[in-house]
Amino acid sequence: MIDPDHGDPPGVELDESAGAAFGDGVRHAREAVWQRPVHTLHSSEYRRFTEVNFPYLVQFNEGNDPWLTTSIEWAVQEHLNACAIGTGVYRIGGWVRPHGERSGHALARQLALLMHFRGSDGSPGLARLQDRRVLHLLHQRAGIDWSSGLKGVERWCYLDHNLVLQTLQGAPGVPGFQALPAAAVHSGLLDRSMAVNLAVARWLRSAFPLPENALALVLDKVRIAGQRGVRHAQDQGAYAAEALIDPAFEHWPDLDRLIKTVARFHQRLSDGMDLHRPEWTGKPPDHWRRPEERPA
Structure with missing residues (x-):
């Protein structure tokens, strides 16, 4: 699965002039580049x-298709780039194999419907399952019955934040063509996914692999950031990563003042943290307690 929201992968960029020549020929233009059948989820x-800019599937040949190796290399490189700079673009959403001899078009339709949801106000939305970071967050924390939701899909494989190959499996049979369960939508995970992704990438700059409960720890820190008045996803991600990398950060006496200052002047919390980091780096969390308040 490819997410071209920020462009196609390097080397297979869409030839826009070719697409224009076909009229409504985005799919045809991509097939000309990949030399493989392409099935849009649009x-x-x-x-x-x-x-x-919508996700699409590239249908690999049976056996050892060279595109499989190349796409795995792309996925790994995307992850390494994101860890190096603390954020990044993920174009490789994973590798999906249906049960039996289903058409690529039918599979694309099923996955497109699975991404669809209705918000609490009834407005339509799309869960970015083509982003493997979002997929992994929902896989680990949303309690979705993937066996039912992916009925007819033999496996959906993707690389997680520790570069471990994860697999979702659907039950055999005719797919039900259902949307993302409302419980997963209303859990708040989709709303927090950007902050979580940013925090994980920043954390990975100083630790690898992350612990098994990494997502639970990040979600807790993102929640605490919101309670302390940190509103924007980028700032919540920066807060969560800093708190996990250096626990003394959350106990720094001037933290609430810094949060209010950056909010008042529409600054980024990460810039303020960069300026004040020496205040908490290398200190124990109880550094600012009076001696009699510290545990014996």
């Missing part, structure tokens, strides 16, 4: 989105 239901 349909008339998603008028707010353009097909050129």
Whole structure:
């Protein structure tokens, strides 16, 4: 699965002139580049989105298709780049194999419907399952019955934040073509996914692999950041990563003042943290307690 929201992978960029020549020929233009069948997840239901930026499937040949090795290398490199700079673009969403002899078009339709959801106000939305970071967050924390939701899908494999190959499996049989369960949508995980992804990437700059409960720890720190008045996802991600890398950060006496200052002047929390980091780096969390308040 490819997410071209920030462009196609290097070396297989869409030839826009070729696409224009076909009229409504985005799929044809991509097939010309990949030399493989391409199946878009886009349909008339998603008028707010353009097909050129919508996820699509590339149908590999059976056996040892060279594109499989190349796509794995891309996925690893994307992850390494993101860890190096603390953020990044993920174009490789994983590798999906259906049960039996289903068409690529039918599989694309099923996955497109699975991404669809209705918000609490009834408005339509799309869960970015083509982003393997979002997929892994929901896989680990949302309690979704993937066996039912992916009925007809033999396996959906992707690399997680520790570069471990994870696998979702659907039950055999005719797919039910269902949307993402409402419980997963209303759990708040989708709303927090950007902050979580940023925090994980920043954390990975100083630790690898992350602990098995990494996502639970990050989600807890993102929640605490919101309670302390940190509103933007980028700032919540920066807060969560700093708190996990250096626990003394959350106990720094001037932290609440810093949060209020950056909010008042519309600054980034990470910039303020960079300026004041020597205040807490290398100190124990109880550094600012009076001696009689410290545990014996």
